[in-house]
Amino acid sequence: MTPAALTRLPNWRSRLEAVMDDIRLRPFEWHTHDCGRGLAARVVMAVTGVDIGAQYDGEYHDAASAARLIRSHGFASLGDLVASLLPAVHPSQAQLGDIAAIRMDGPIGHALGVVNGERILVLMDIGYGTVDLLDAEVCFKVG
Structure with missing residues (x-):
């Protein structure tokens, strides 16, 4: 599958803020x-x-x-799967x-996060925390 070139919606920033607020409140x-x-x-x-x-x-x-x-679709890690999208x-x-x-130890090989400037928002047990952007092995363009 060829990665999709997506387009950001005109109101993407407010939509991103709203979804991150919801994510922050969920375990x-x-x-x-x-x-x-x-x-x-x-x-x-x-x-x-x-909806990818x-x-x-x-x-x-x-x-x-x-x-x-992930393996059944021919990918070695979650990052490889996302690279196909x-x-x-x-x-x-x-x-x-x-x-x-x-990159992380474990069966899926990667954790995913959302770029927020020089930090990456990552899920925690409840809500999210941040790690340094330099911790990313690769990033994926969203629109």
Whole structure:
């Protein structure tokens, strides 16, 4: 699959702020509020109006089933899967609202976050925290 060149909606900033406010208030839960479907896909939807995660609805419920899903689609990590959906950019080229992939130990290989200047917003047990943009292995352009 070729990464999609998406277009940001005219009101993307206010939509991004609204979705991040909602994300901040919710506890982590696989598939409904994890870094893929609950953060990255929701941000892309808010910024562009395109649901890049819809094809994976109901396909996983924990880290192990997420890893199986990633591998079953021919990808080595969550970052590789996202690279099939969005164009990759070097972290130094990332802009507000872009998606960042941070290498991590574990079955899915990456955690996803949202670029917020020199920081990346990442999901925590409840709400979100931040890590340095330099922690990103790669970022993905959202519109």
